[in-house]
Every structure is written in C-alpha cells, then in structure tokens.
Amino acid sequence: MPGLIQESPFKTITVQELHPTFAAEVSGVNFQDVSEEQFKEIIAAMAKYGVCVFRNTGLDDEAHVKFSERLGELDNIKRYLGAGRKARYDLYELFDAGNIDSETGGVLDPNSARAHSNRGNGLFHADSTFNPRRASFSLLRACELPPPGNGGNTDFADSRTAFDELPQELKEELLANDYVGAHSMAHSRKLGSPEFFADVDPTTGPMQRHRIAQVHEPSGRMNLYIGAHLHHIEDADGNEIPNSWELVEKLNKHATQRKYTTTVQWDRPSDMIIWDNRCVLHRAGGGVFEGKYRRDLRRTTVHDDSPTAWGLNSKDQVWKGFNAQAAPKHAGAVGV
Ligand code: OGA
Ligand code: MN
Numbered sequence: 001m002p003g004l005i006q007e008s009p010f011k012t013i014t015v016q017e018l019h020p021t022f023a024a025e026v027s028g029v030n031f032q033d034v035s036e037e038q039f040k041e042i043i044a045a046m047a048k049y050g051v052c053v054f055r056n057t058g059l060d061d062e063a064h065v066k067f068s069e070r071l072g073e074l075d076n077i078k079r080y081l082g083a084g085r086k087a088r089y090d091l092y093e094l095f096d097a098g099n100i101d102s103e104t105g106g107v108l109d110p111n112s113a114r115a116h117s118n119r120g121n122g123l124f125h126a127d128s129t130f131n132p133r134r135a136s137f138s139l140l141r142a143c144e145l146p147p148p149g150n151g152g153n154t155d156f157a158d159s160r161t162a163f164d165e166l167p168q169e170l171k172e173e174l175l176a177n178d179y180v181g182a183h184s185m186a187h188s189r190k191l192g193s194p195e196f197f198a199d200v201d202p203t204t205g206p207m208q209r210h211r212i213a214q215v216h217e218p219s220g221r222m223n224l225y226i227g228a229h230l231h232h233i234e235d236a237d238g239n240e241i242p243n244s245w246e247l248v249e250k251l252n253k254h255a256t257q258r259k260y261t262t263t264v265q266w267d268r269p270s271d272m273i274i275w276d277n278r279c280v281l282h283r284a285g286g287g288v289f290e291g292k293y294r295r296d297l298r299r300t301t302v303h304d305d306s307p308t309a310w311g312l313n314s315k316d317q318v319w320k321g322f323n324a325q326a327a328p329k330h331a332g333a334v335g336v
Pocket of ligand 2: 121125284
C-alpha cells in the first residue's frame with residue numbers, strides 16, 4: 001500500500017521539516033517580491049515550526065530590514081552606542097552577530113572584550129529576554145561564512161515541546177505558582193566568560209521580568225520562557241523563590257536536552273534563519289573558525305506585540321544598557 005501523502009497546508013511555499021517537533025527549511029519564497037499570500041504562509045509556518053530556514057535569499061542589508069519591517073516594529077542598536085562604540089552599518093536596525101572587528105575590519109581577537117561578550121551567545125538563550133519589551137522574531141542573515149567544516153552553525157531548542165514534556169509535578173508547580181523570571185544581560189555575559197566578567201555583579205544592573213510559563217500566542221501552545229539571561233525566579237509576590245538557581249539550571253538543562261535541539265548549518269551568504277524568541281531558544285555553535293575565519297552575520301529583531309510582550313515590566317521604563325551601567329571597559333557586543 002502506498003504511503004499516505006500528507007497534503008501540505010501551504011500553497012506558495014514548500015516546507016521540509018528539520019526535526020520531529022519543530023524547525024523547517026522553507027523554499028519557494030521569492031524575497032525580491034513576497035506576495036501578501038506568501039507572507040501569510042511564512043507567518044503560519046513560523047507559528048508552527050518556530051524556526052524557518054531560507055536558503056540563498058538574495059537579500060542585502062536594506063532588503064533584509066525592509067522585509068523584517070513587515071513582521072512588526074524593529075528594535076535598533078541606538079541604546080548600545082556611545083562609550084566609544086560606533087555602529088558597524090548604516091542601518092541601526094542591524095545587530096552585529098558576527099566576529100568582525102569594527103576597528104580593523106579583520107577577524108575579532110578571541111581575547112578582546114567583545115569576543116568575551118559574545119561568548120554568552122554560545123549558551124542557549126532567547127534574544128532580548130532582558131528587555132522590558134521582549135522580542136518576537138529574530139531574522140539572522142549570513143553575509144560572509146567560514147569555509148565549510150570550521151563550525152559556526154546555529155543551534156535551536158524547542159522550548160514548547162520541552163514545556164509539554166516537563167515532569168508533571170514540575171509543570172504543575174510552574175503553573176500553580178505563576179513563577180516570574182528575572183532576566184539580565186550582564187548575567188549571561190558572566191556565564192559565558194566568568195573570569196573576564198568576574199567584577200560584574202548582575203544584581204546591581206537592570207533586570208526585566210517575564211513569566212516563565214506562558215502561552216505562545218501564534219500557536220496557542222504553552223512555552224518555557226527561559227534561557228541564559230534568566231538570572232533568578234520569583235513568586236507572584238516578587239520574592240525570589242528558595243533554590244531559585246537550582247530551578248533555573250534544571251529548566252534550562254531540561255529544555256536543551258539533545259532530543260529537543262537541532263543544528264542549522266549556514267551554507268552560503270544570504271541564507272537567512274527566522275526564529276520566534278517566544279517559542280524557541282538558540283545559541284551560536286562556535287567552532288575552530290573563531291579567531292581565524294570571518295563569520296559576518298547580521299540580525300534584525302522584531303518587538304513583540306503580543307499581550308505578554310512587556311511581561312511584568314513598566315512600559316515607560318527607560319532601559320539602560322549593560323555598557324552604561326556595569327562596566328564600560330567591558331563594552332558588550334551588539335549581538336545578544
Ligand atoms: C543572535 C545569535 C547565534 C549565531 O544573533 O542572536 O545568538 O549563531 N546568533 O550567531
Ligand atoms: Mn541570540
């Protein structure tokens with residue numbers, strides 16, 4: 001008997017699943033002119049898969065930003081500037097996720113302050129969890145890649161399925177207590193490079209609060225909103241719970257087990273990955289290219305406009321960057 005042919009819900013795109021529970025490679029998109037019908041299908045694919053990989057998009061900086069704007073209001077790097085930092089690109093909407101030294105144009109020295117900052121990117125995280133208003137989509141595009149076989153992949157973890165498969169007792173504990181996560185960029189920097197950031201005390205800097213267990217609006221599924229920026233966990237009254245750090249580690253470890261992760265290899269410049277920070281975690285895979293080969297990746301980040309976008313944070317809060325408050329000499333990358 002021939003196998004069942006599953007009808008795809010998509011008419012204008014083709015979807016190849018990359019993992020049993022999430023992530024897909026999407027083909028058939030003409031990025032020079034994405035029709036409204038096709039755009040809606042991309043949004044639908046994002047809701048279902050959380051990560052969509054688009055090969056050889058042909059996008060340049062400007063077209064990348066323009067396309068991203070269709071997904072919502074974009075974050076920009078202006079608050080990270082100053083203290084001697086200059087934007088690498090003309091477009092403030094582009095975040096630098098690569099390893100190019102903005103002073104010399106060469107490969108970033110792995111011992112430089114920015115390289116130490118970037119190490120936090122190697123830990124599973126969601127972008128902007130440390131911001132009062134969190135991010136929905138990140139769109140990361142390759143401009144220049146190391147030769148194949150030298151690393152530089154990006155890994156993803158399915159935090160919705162991780163929620164579904166939590167031990168029942170823990171799931172009930174999270175739901176019954178309405179736990180809140182306090183997130184800090186300084187914290188993940190420190191986790192990524194503990195010695196270099198030994199002097200940094202995340203508790204003296206800004207923390208932003210978002211619920212740990214929450215609905216991912218586009219899919220209606222529950223999600224674990226955690227990752228490397230998660231510094232501690234509070235109860236509904238705002239008190240840090242006993243054994244908070246143990247639970248932070250337990251949740252992060254649970255959600256990033258191998259069975260929940262997949263690796264995406266960048267094949268060529270203009271490949272682009274879109275992920276939804278409200279339902280997946282990601283990390284830079286690292287590799288022998290570091291300090292040796294150029295890896296120029298640029299990202300746009302879309303402000304979340306779902307009902308939980310601001311978490312428990314005030315909407316009129318002025319967010320002061322890590323650079324401004326903690327350790328100017330350890331100026332961070334504009335990439336996390
Ligand atoms: C990012 C990020 C991972 C990578 O751009 O937000 O975490 O592989 N990038 O560069
Ligand atoms: Mn990131």
